[in-house]
Amino acid sequence: MNDSVKRAAELVRSYDGRQLRVMEVCGTHTHENFRLGIRGMLPDRIRLISGPGCPVCVTPVGYIDQAMFLARERGCTVCTFGDLIRVPGTDGSLATARAEGAKVQMVYSPIDAEDYAGTHPDEQVVFLSVGFETTTPASCIAVRKARERGMTNFSLLTANKTMDNAYRALKGSADAFLYPGHVSTMTGTAIYRELLAEGVSGVVAGFTAPELVCALAVIVKMSEKGEPFFVNCYPRVVTDEGSPSARRIVSETMEPADSEWRGLGVIEGSGLKLRDEFSDFDARIKYDVPQIQGRANPGCRCGDVLQGKINPSDCPLFGRVCTPEHPVGACMVSSEGACSAFFKYDSSR
Numbered sequence: 001m002n003d004s005v006k007r008a009a010e011l012v013r014s015y016d017g018r019q020l021r022v023m024e025v026c027g028t029h030t031h032e033n034f035r036l037g038i039r040g041m042l043p044d045r046i047r048l049i050s051g052p053g054c055p056v057c058v059t060p061v062g063y064i065d066q067a068m069f070l071a072r073e074r075g076c077t078v079c080t081f082g083d084l085i086r087v088p089g090t091d092g093s094l095a096t097a098r099a100e101g102a103k104v105q106m107v108y109s110p111i112d113a114e115d116y117a118g119t120h121p122d123e124q125v126v127f128l129s130v131g132f133e134t135t136t137p138a139s140c141i142a143v144r145k146a147r148e149r150g151m152t153n154f155s156l157l158t159a160n161k162t163m164d165n166a167y168r169a170l171k172g173s174a175d176a177f178l179y180p181g182h183v184s185t186m187t188g189t190a191i192y193r194e195l196l197a198e199g200v201s202g203v204v205a206g207f208t209a210p211e212l213v214c215a216l217a218v219i220v221k222m223s224e225k226g227e228p229f230f231v232n233c234y235p236r237v238v239t240d241e242g243s244p245s246a247r248r249i250v251s252e253t254m255e256p257a258d259s260e261w262r263g264l265g266v267i268e269g270s271g272l273k274l275r276d277e278f279s280d281f282d283a284r285i286k287y288d289v290p291q292i293q294g295r296a297n298p299g300c301r302c303g304d305v306l307q308g309k310i311n312p313s314d315c316p317l318f319g320r321v322c323t324p325e326h327p328v329g330a331c332m333v334s335s336e337g338a339c340s341a342f343f344k345y346d347s348s349r
């Protein structure tokens with residue numbers, strides 16, 4: 001640890017000002033703050049709270065139900081990242097559907113799903129396109145590639161989300177946001193400057209121990225001034241302009257739409273759907289998928305966890321009924337979920 005990081009750590013450790021609530025927007029930050037021992041070194045007056053930055057966690061139950069409808073009722077092959085397979089829908093999970101004989105295929109990227117469709121022309125393949133600014137460009141590339149190849153057996157069930165309006169929906173939930181490093185590589189920092197003008201404070205943080213400690217020290221130092229602030233504490237990776245080429249491919253393929261977030265409800269303009277010229281690749285249109293109002297387990301408090309209202313360990317099901325082996329809610333399934341982080345690292349549970 002070099003001297004400046006030591007000083008930053010000391011500044012954080014010795015903080016005794018007003019209570020600070022810092023929202024870890026990104027699930028990876030939650031896990032790294034635990035894993036690297038940073039959470040353990042914080043004084044009581046700095047409270048880390050989890051936010052909505054895990055794509056699997058914020059995907060609503062109704063979306064899982066739609067995926068199961070495609071697998072069960074339409075006979076589609078549903079391709080998805082592994083975590084989504086175990087997220088409970090209203091009536092079981094995709095793992096349940098697979099055990100019943102439905103075709104559910106785990107993939108590592110949308111391009112893998114498009115490749116799968118190319119090598120299985122007799123199957124109707126639907127990729128579950130979830131995620132934020134980091135993963136959406138790959139879904140767009142997959143669709144464009146499928147169109148170039150003249151494929152008619154590949155489509156997306158979209159639930160892609162953008163973070164800007166989610167930050168606005170969460171205004172007041174925290175004193176400062178720990179903005180996500182990965183998403184920021186795509187968006188750049190303009191959005192944070194807009195939020196700053198609206199009175200929202202935050203810092204972009206990296207993922208190493210020195211980067212996280214320094215980001216927290218900046219929050220401590222800037223908060224003392226009592227003014228809203230924004231600092232990019234991850235400049236080695238995050239630039240002001242982000243990735244214009246990734247944003248362009250997204251804007252040429254998808255357009256903004258209202259989107260439902262688990263726990264936060266429908267947030268205007270916080271999602272993306274395929275543009276009309278790509279409607280042949282929109283699974284909702286292609287397979288006439290109904291709107292489904294999903295029902296989560298009534299005991300699950302994922303919604304409150306995702307808004308930073310409670311810690312996972314405050315959920316009555318945590319660690320007793322709900323564990324990584326038998327997850328009741330999405331936040332315990334996902335490797336980025338706050339409940340799984342608390343289960344893995346919080347020895348006080």
Ligand code: SF4
Nearest residue numbers: 301302315322329339
């Ligand atoms: S511990 Fe389980 S049931 Fe409770 S909020 Fe987390 S995922 Fe839901």
